[in-house]
Amino acid sequence: MFFSYLRRELSGRKKQTIIVATGMALAIALVIIVNSVALGVKSAQAKVLESVYGVGTDITVTLTPTPPKAGALRGQHFDIGAAAGTRAAGSQKVSTSRLTTGPFSSTLPSSNLATIQSTVGVKAAAATLKLENITFSGELPDQNRTITIPQGAPGMHRRMPGGDGGTQVKVGPDGGADGAGGSAFDIKSLSVLGVDPAGAIVGPLSSVTLTDGKALSAEDAGKYNAVVDATYATNNSLSVGKTIDLGGKTFTVIGLVTNSTSDSSSASDVYIPLDVAQTLSGNAKKVSTIYVQAKDSTQIASVQKSIQTALETTTVKTQADLASSVSGSLGTAATLLENLGLWLSVAVLIAAFLIAILFTTSGVTRRTREFGTLKAIGWSNGRITGQVAGESVVQGLIGGLFGIVLGVVGVIIINVIHPVLSGTASTSNFPVPGGGHGAPAGFGGGLPPGMKAATATTVTLDAPLTFTIIALAVGLAIVGGVLAGAFGGWRASRLSPAEALRSVN
Amino acid sequence: MYKIENLTKTYKQGRRTVRALDNVSVDIPSGQMVAIQGPTGGGKSTFLQMLGALDRPTEGFISIGDQVITELPDRKLSGIRSEKIGFVFQTFNLIPTLNALENVETALEGQGLSREVRRERSLEALASVGLADRADHRPSELSGGQQQRVAIARAIVKNPEVLLADEPTGNLDEEMRDEIMDVLEGLWRSKKLTLVIVTHDSGVAKRAQRRLNIKSGKVAEAA
Structure with missing residues (x-):
C-alpha cells in the first residue's frame, strides 16, 4: 500500500x-x-x-625573516677592480658572478635538521639552501688607456719617460661599448638550490625526473657539479658536459631534470651540492628551508606543533597553509x-x-x-x-x-x-608580486635577489x-x-x- | 453496543462558547439501525464523530462494549477506528489518485495482512456493493452513486462492528439514494452491523429501526 x-x-x-x-x-x-x-x-x-616543495612534503620550516634595519639594506653590488677583465681597443670587458641568499632571505642553522629528524612522527626531512646567482657582464671604457707621443712632437719641450720611442701619456677613456667612453652591461640571474647530494625522499628534488645525464649523488659532495632544469638548459644552450659559471666558479653540468608533477619548470634553475652552496655563498652550516614528511597524514598537526615548540623562532607551515600562498x-x-x-x-x-x-x-x-x-x-x-x-x-x-x-x-x-590555470607558489616569507621563473633579479631596480622566490606553474x-x-x-x-x-x-x-x-x- | 452518558461537547467560536452536545445520555444496542435527524448545526455530526472516536467530549463518556473510549490515548483510538468502526461520508472522501480497489485497501492498512489477502478482501467488498468490475477505476471515472458504493466497500472491508454514515445520500439523487440505502440496509442485515445514519432525509430515516432527534445539543427519541 x-x-x-x-x-x-x-x-x-x-x-x-x-x-x-x-x-x-x-x-x-x-x-x-x-x-x-x-x-x-x-x-x-x-x-x-609539489613543483616547489616536492612530492610528499607535509611541512616546511623556514626562519621568519626580520626586516633589515634602516640603512642596513644594501642592494646587489659588484666591485670591479681596475685590473679586472680584459682590455682591448680602449674597452675593459668584465664578467663576474656571485651567489647570494639576498637581503630579504633568512637562513636557519643546519643543526635544526637533526632536531626535526628526531621529532616524533617525522618520517623524513631534508634541508636546502636557496640562492640566487647574479652575473654582471659587460663592456666599460678602459680608464687606464695611454697613448704614445713621439719625441719631438710639437709642444714637447720636456723629455718624458718612455725611451726613445716616444712618451706614454694616460688619457681619458674613448672606448667602451659605444667607442666614445660609454658603458653597457648585462645583469643576469638564475636560481640555484643547494641540495643534499645523497638524495632525499622529500624536498624539491623528489618532484623532478632525470631526463639526461645523472643525478647528484653522495660522491658529488664538495664538487662543482650541477644538475640543471631542462627548460633553463634549452633556453641557455646548456647540455650535459658543458659548464656553467656560478659564484665565480665553473660547474660541470652532469644532468638535466624536468618537473614530473606539472608542465612547468622545476623548483630551481640549477641544483648544486648543499656544502658547495653553503661555502660559495658564505652561509656555512646554514639552510633556508627544511622539508618534512610526516609518518602519516594524521600526525601532520602534531608534528607541526612539536617542531614549532622545539624551534620557536621558525615558521612551520603545512600544505594547507601553503595552499593559501598559491596565487595567479x-x-x-x-x-x-x-x-x-x-x-x-x-x-x-x-x-x-x-x-x-x-x-x-x-x-x-x-x-x-x-x-x-x-x-x-x-x-x-x-x-x-x-x-x-x-x-x-x-x-x-x-x-x-x-x-x-x-x-x-x-x-x-x-x-x-x-x-588551464596558472599558479604561483610563493616560497618567500615576503609577499611576492607576480614574478616568474627566471625573472631577472634587480640591480638598482626590480626585485632584489632572493625575492625571486616564486615559481609559476601551469596546470590543467x-x-x-x-x-x-x-x-x-x-x-x-x-x-x-x-x-x-x-x-x-x-x-x-x-x-x-x-x-x-x-x-x- | 454504545453506552453514552452525560456527554457534553463545547467549542470556542471566537469569544463565544458553543454547546454542540448538551448532557446527552443514550444507549444504542448492538445490531440496531439508528437514524439521527435534526436541524443543521444541531449537533448531529458532532455526535457521530464522538461515536466514531474522532473527537473527545468535554464531559461525559462513551463506551463501545465494555471499553470506555473517551479515556483512551490517540494511538488506541486509531486502533479502535481501524478494527471496529467503519465510516461513510456525504462527500465520499475517496482518495482521488487511487483506484477503487486501492481506496478500499486503505482501510486494511495496519492490520498486518499480506498484500494478497488485502487485495482479495477488497475485491470481495467491492463485489458486495456491485462494483467488482470497476476495481481499477479512479473516483473521477465513477458516478456519485458508484463513488459512495466504493466508500461503503471501504467502510465494511474490515468487518467492523459499527457503521457510521454521515448524510450518505446527501449528494445523490432520489434513485441513487434508494440504491445506496438498499446497499447499506442489505449489509446491515447480512453482517449484523450496528448502523448509525445521520440524515436530513425523512425517506432515509424511515428505513431505520430507531430515530433520534438532535436539536440544540439535546437528544430525544423521535416519534
Whole structure:
C-alpha cells in the first residue's frame, strides 16, 4: 500500500513533484560541480606546491625573516677592480658572478635538521639552501688607456719617460661599448638550490625526473657539479658536459631534470651540492628551508606543533597553509570557489530545501480531507507521517538523481574543456608580486635577489568525480526529502481528524 | 453496543462558547439501525464523530462494549477506528489518485495482512456493493452513486462492528439514494452491523429501526 499510494500520489501530483525535484536537482548539480571543481583546484594547488616543495612534503620550516634595519639594506653590488677583465681597443670587458641568499632571505642553522629528524612522527626531512646567482657582464671604457707621443712632437719641450720611442701619456677613456667612453652591461640571474647530494625522499628534488645525464649523488659532495632544469638548459644552450659559471666558479653540468608533477619548470634553475652552496655563498652550516614528511597524514598537526615548540623562532607551515600562498588564476579560482561557489551552492541548497518544505506543507494543507479520512478509517499518526515523509524523500531522490546526471554532465563538460590555470607558489616569507621563473633579479631596480622566490606553474584543471561527492549528493537529496517530509508529516500528524473532516464537510 | 452518558461537547467560536452536545445520555444496542435527524448545526455530526472516536467530549463518556473510549490515548483510538468502526461520508472522501480497489485497501492498512489477502478482501467488498468490475477505476471515472458504493466497500472491508454514515445520500439523487440505502440496509442485515445514519432525509430515516432527534445539543427519541 505504501509504495502504490506513494507512486500514485507522485504521478498524480506531477506539477508539485516536478517543481520540488527540479529545485533539488539544480542544487545537487551545483553541489557536485562546485565540490568536483574544488577537488580539482585543490589537486592543482597540490601540483603547484609539489613543483616547489616536492612530492610528499607535509611541512616546511623556514626562519621568519626580520626586516633589515634602516640603512642596513644594501642592494646587489659588484666591485670591479681596475685590473679586472680584459682590455682591448680602449674597452675593459668584465664578467663576474656571485651567489647570494639576498637581503630579504633568512637562513636557519643546519643543526635544526637533526632536531626535526628526531621529532616524533617525522618520517623524513631534508634541508636546502636557496640562492640566487647574479652575473654582471659587460663592456666599460678602459680608464687606464695611454697613448704614445713621439719625441719631438710639437709642444714637447720636456723629455718624458718612455725611451726613445716616444712618451706614454694616460688619457681619458674613448672606448667602451659605444667607442666614445660609454658603458653597457648585462645583469643576469638564475636560481640555484643547494641540495643534499645523497638524495632525499622529500624536498624539491623528489618532484623532478632525470631526463639526461645523472643525478647528484653522495660522491658529488664538495664538487662543482650541477644538475640543471631542462627548460633553463634549452633556453641557455646548456647540455650535459658543458659548464656553467656560478659564484665565480665553473660547474660541470652532469644532468638535466624536468618537473614530473606539472608542465612547468622545476623548483630551481640549477641544483648544486648543499656544502658547495653553503661555502660559495658564505652561509656555512646554514639552510633556508627544511622539508618534512610526516609518518602519516594524521600526525601532520602534531608534528607541526612539536617542531614549532622545539624551534620557536621558525615558521612551520603545512600544505594547507601553503595552499593559501598559491596565487595567479589558480589562486583566483580557489578564492572564487571558496567565496562564491560554496555560498552559492549553500544558498541554492537552502532554497531547494525551503521549496521542498513549502510544497510539502502546502500539499498537506490541500490534503487535509484526505488525511482526516485516513485517520477516520484507522490510520495512525505515525503511518500518515511516514507516508508524507516517504513521498518527500522520493521527490528528493528523484531530484537527486537528476541532479547527479546534471552535475556529472557539468563535470564532464569541464573536463572536456580542460581549463588551464596558472599558479604561483610563493616560497618567500615576503609577499611576492607576480614574478616568474627566471625573472631577472634587480640591480638598482626590480626585485632584489632572493625575492625571486616564486615559481609559476601551469596546470590543467581536472574536476574529479569521486564516490564521496556522489554519496554527498545522494545524502543531501535524502536530507532535503526527510526535512520536507518531517515538516509535512509533523503538520499532518497534528491534524485533528474531527476538525479535518469538519473543515471540508 | 454504545453506552453514552452525560456527554457534553463545547467549542470556542471566537469569544463565544458553543454547546454542540448538551448532557446527552443514550444507549444504542448492538445490531440496531439508528437514524439521527435534526436541524443543521444541531449537533448531529458532532455526535457521530464522538461515536466514531474522532473527537473527545468535554464531559461525559462513551463506551463501545465494555471499553470506555473517551479515556483512551490517540494511538488506541486509531486502533479502535481501524478494527471496529467503519465510516461513510456525504462527500465520499475517496482518495482521488487511487483506484477503487486501492481506496478500499486503505482501510486494511495496519492490520498486518499480506498484500494478497488485502487485495482479495477488497475485491470481495467491492463485489458486495456491485462494483467488482470497476476495481481499477479512479473516483473521477465513477458516478456519485458508484463513488459512495466504493466508500461503503471501504467502510465494511474490515468487518467492523459499527457503521457510521454521515448524510450518505446527501449528494445523490432520489434513485441513487434508494440504491445506496438498499446497499447499506442489505449489509446491515447480512453482517449484523450496528448502523448509525445521520440524515436530513425523512425517506432515509424511515428505513431505520430507531430515530433520534438532535436539536440544540439535546437528544430525544423521535416519534
